[in-house]
Amino acid sequence: TQLLEQSPQFLSIQEGENLTVYCNSSSVFSSLQWYRQEPGEGPVLLVTVVTGGEVKKLKRLTFQFGDARKDSSLHITAAQPGDTGLYLCAGAASGTYKYIFGTGTRLKVLA
Amino acid sequence: DAGVTQSPTHLIKTRGQHVTLRCSPISGHKSVSWYQQVLGQGPQFIFQYYEKEERGRGNFPDRFSARQFPNYSSELNVNALLLGDSALYLCASSHRGLDQPQHFGDGTRLSIL
Numbered sequence: 001t002q003l004l005e006q007s008p009q010f011l012s013i014q015e016g017e018n019l020t021v022y023c024n025s026s027s028v029f030s031s032l033q034w035y036r037q038e039p040g041e042g043p044v045l046l047v048t049v050v051t052g053g054e055v056k057k058l059k060r061l062t063f064q065f066g067d068a069r070k071d072s073s074l075h076i077t078a079a080q081p082g083d084t085g086l087y088l089c090a091g092a093a094s095g096t097y098k099y100i101f102g103t104g105t106r107l108k109v110l111a
Numbered sequence: 112d113a114g115v116t117q118s119p120t121h122l123i124k125t126r127g128q129h130v131t132l133r134c135s136p137i138s139g140h141k142s143v144s145w146y147q148q149v150l151g152q153g154p155q156f157i158f159q160y161y162e163k164e165e166r167g168r169g170n171f172p173d174r175f176s177a178r179q180f181p182n183y184s185s186e187l188n189v190n191a192l193l194l195g196d197s198a199l200y201l202c203a204s205s206h207r208g209l210d211q212p213q214h215f216g217d218g219t220r221l222s223i224l
Contacts, residue, residue: 030210035215097159
């Protein structure tokens with residue numbers, strides 16, 4: 001069974017702090033996506049990482065794909081209250097037709 | 112351009128009933144997938160369809176079924192509803208399949224009484 005484990009599960013920080021969310025698996029993924037979901041809405045795609053070792057930046061968010069394509073991280077610099085939400089990594093493990101989501105990280109940024 | 116649209120947005124059913132949920136993908140997207148999200152958890156994969164064919168299936172009982180129409184829209188059917196089926200049901204579309212980013216609708220909130 002392919003699993004994507006995220007850590008931490010919950011994170012409450014002050015505005016202006018930095019944070020990193022991790023997404024780990026024992027399976028290889030051809031690509032991984034990161035989403036943010038707010039209550040009552042569907043997940044919104046933030047980024048796709050495809051190449052092992054790839055780093056992508058989206059304003060204050062930096063995403064990295066592990067060299068072996070089994071893990072990924074999301075780093076937020078100078079967090080703002082608008083960053084509050086549920087962050088999910090997801091992907092289809094190589095050779096499968098199942099799209100799986102990570103366990104999720106619920107972030108709250110306090111003003 | 113319109114995003115993924117789902118209907119209805121909310122639905123209340125009783126145990127044993129049947130439900131049909133509908134999804135229209137982004138124009139040009141040929142793949143649709145369905146997910147169940149229980150409160151406090153990440154979405155769980157139910158089905159993926161591409162060009163009207165089932166490509167993938169998650170660990171859900173046979174009470175769950177789906178189909179994709181020639182216009183690429185899709186329906187998810189659930190029979191013999193149980194209390195545990197209460198969840199947010201999400202539909203996502205992509206150009207070809209699960210190796211591409213999924214674009215999600217806002218879901219159908221299903222409550223079973």
